[in-house]
Amino acid sequence: MAAADPSTPAPGESVAAVCRDAGLVRLVATNDGDAVAAAGVLARALAAAGTPFQASVRPFPGEALGGGTDADATVTVGAAGGDAALPDHPASPAAYAAARELAPGAADPTLALAGVLAAGATPGDDPTLAEDGTTADRVREDAHAAGCERRPGVGVPTTDLADGLAHTTLVHTPDSGERAAYRAALDDRDLPAERTPETSGDADRRLASLLAFDAVRSGAAPPRAADAVERALRPRAGGGCPFATVEGYGDVLDATARRAPGTGLALALGHDAHDAALDAWRDHAGAAHRAVAAADMSRYEGLVAVVTRSGPVTTVARLVRDFRSREPAVLAVGDGEAAAAGDDVDVGGPLRAATTAAGAPRAAPGAAVASSIERGDTAYARLDTSDPAGCIDAFREGQT
Numbered sequence: 179m180a181a182a183d184p185s186t187p188a189p190g191e192s193v194a195a196v197c198r199d200a201g202l203v204r205l206v207a208t209n210d211g212d213a214v215a216a217a218g219v220l221a222r223a224l225a226a227a228g229t230p231f232q233a234s235v236r237p238f239p240g241e242a243l244g245g246g247t248d249a250d251a252t253v254t255v256g257a258a259g260g261d262a263a264l265p266d267h268p269a270s271p272a273a274y275a276a277a278r279e280l281a282p283g284a285a286d287p288t289l290a291l292a293g294v295l296a297a298g299a300t301p302g303d304d305p306t307l308a309e310d311g312t313t314a315d316r317v318r319e320d321a322h323a324a325g326c327e328r329r330p331g332v333g334v335p336t337t338d339l340a341d342g343l344a345h346t347t348l349v350h351t352p353d354s355g356e357r358a359a360y361r362a363a364l365d366d367r368d369l370p371a372e373r374t375p376e377t378s379g380d381a382d383r384r385l386a387s388l389l390a391f392d393a394v395r396s397g398a399a400p401p402r403a404a405d406a407v408e409r410a411l412r413p414r415a416g417g418g419c420p421f422a423t424v425e426g427y428g429d430v431l432d433a434t435a436r437r438a439p440g441t442g443l444a445l446a447l448g449h450d451a452h453d454a455a456l457d458a459w460r461d462h463a464g465a466a467h468r469a470v471a472a473a474d475m476s477r478y479e480g481l482v483a484v485v486t487r488s489g490p491v492t493t494v495a496r497l498v499r500d501f502r503s504r505e506p507a508v509l510a511v512g513d514g515e516a517a518a519a520g521d522d523v524d525v526g527g528p529l530r531a532a533t534t535a536a537g538a539p540r541a542a543p544g545a546a547v548a549s550s551i552e553r554g555d556t557a558y559a560r561l562d563t564s565d566p567a568g569c570i571d572a573f574r575e576g577q578t
Contacts, residue, residue, distance in 0.1 A: 189264055190275025196251045196262040197224060197280060203231045204249035206239040208256030209439050210492075210553055211432030215293025216255045216264060216273035218446025219286055223277035226284030233447070235439035237558065238551055257551060267554035268297035271314045287320035288417040288424060289446065294318075295333075296428030297554060298409065326417025326424060331382035332389050333413030333425025335456065337373045340364060342422070343389060345463035347429055347493055348410040350501040351392035355467035363388060373422065386411045398502050402521060406500035420445075420452055430455050433462035436490050466493040470502065476570070477505060480523070480577055483570045484510045491517035492558050509573050511566040517558045518573070526552035531576030532569045533559040 197203050203224055207217040217233055224231045232249060236242050239254045252260035255269050264272045270293030277285035294301060294314045301318035334342025340361040344354065353359040364371055369385055393399065393407040413423035421427040434442030438458040444451040469489020475498070476483045482503040486494055495510040499519040506521040509529070516532065518525035533549040550559035563569060 188275060189266065189272040191279060193220070193253055193262045193264060193272070193276040194279035196253065197229060197276070200229065200251035202249045203229055204252045205231060205233040206242045206252065206254050206260065207235050208239060208551065208553060209235050209237050209435045210256060211296025211428050211435050212268045212270055212293040213256030214435040214442045214446050215289055215296060215428070215431050216269040217443065219270060219273040219277050219290050220253065221447055222286055223280040223284045226281035233443055235435060235443055256553060268294045268299050268314060270294050271317050274317050287317050287324055288326055288419050290317045291321040291326065291414065292424050292427040292431055295425050296432045321417050324417040326414050326419065328412050328414050329382065330379050330386060331373070331413060332386055333410045333423045335421035335423065335426025335430050335459065337422050339371060339373055339385065342426065345460050346410060347433060347463050347466055347497065348425065349389060349393050349407050350467060350470050350497040352396050353392060355464050393501060400502070400504045403501045430459045433459040436492065437462035462490055462493065466490050466497060469494045470497050473498065475502070478574060481505050481507045481509060481574060484508065485566045486510060486512050491515055492556055495519040496556060507577070509570060511569050515558070515560050516569055517556060519556045525555070526550070526557040528573045528576030529557040529559050532572040533561060535568065535572035
């Protein structure tokens, strides 16, 4: 492993330095689970250090940078901009490193780990830690020290297993969104409806097998589905996690960030938002799974395109890529918005091309607005168009 360049501060150190010198810090996060978790990690450390803060969630954080503010420093999470930024995907490890600098006792590794998992990253079980301490493996190791451990089973946020299996957005199956179908499946296999501390390891393993089989049993499932479902298996639990598993925690953070960002932020800040967050998670998951199940998909070389009028486009694009698409890129076009997800292919460039062709929404005067934003292997854009076919054509041209 190469040593860190001592002349270049690590992202966490830079953010900590900016926050330490500020009387009021403004945090602006992108609307995804990793960024919201990272903002929560930073905010909790700021509160412990006695530094006042404001926090918000925006699809495009740059829109919040143009107006006046009383804040001495603005930190963007999930995007570049402001006085300091954590644009990486995942952003939670660097946020955790900054929190350890600001208030070591208040840095929450379980929340940071939920953000890492929400981003689709998988910390290793035998880590080699980076010298700057910002890696996801540092987060995993500290969460383990706090009592977070892996166990057999499925990574859902609820102990009601039919509820968890039906509404997880880590996986899409033919029965996704249908709680009654999963209740019947549990009964048929003599599996418990509720997971308790007394649930046997054998029952957990059979439950994991049920979900893994469901993810690939449809003839529409691509080969990558077998790997994608691993995100929901052998979950982590404990370490002060407010949900049944840390994977489920990350799933709820991601769903609320997109469906009810105020609730998601409240959850990440440690407020009493558990039940409201689960309600938003169910609503978001139901809409996403219905959209995937009903999607009219168009297949092209290197691309599957989906038009949806009601589904959350970023989640739809990811689920179609992982569990329905035989092509490496998926474009989901909604009402005034679009999202793309790629499997080891660039989707940000083609979506920018599609956005330029369709026309980006007008920004408020003085706002530094981006027409699209990339987070890891996904990208999101708002569009001034009612022509999905034109957006798809422009995306395809951008792929060449």
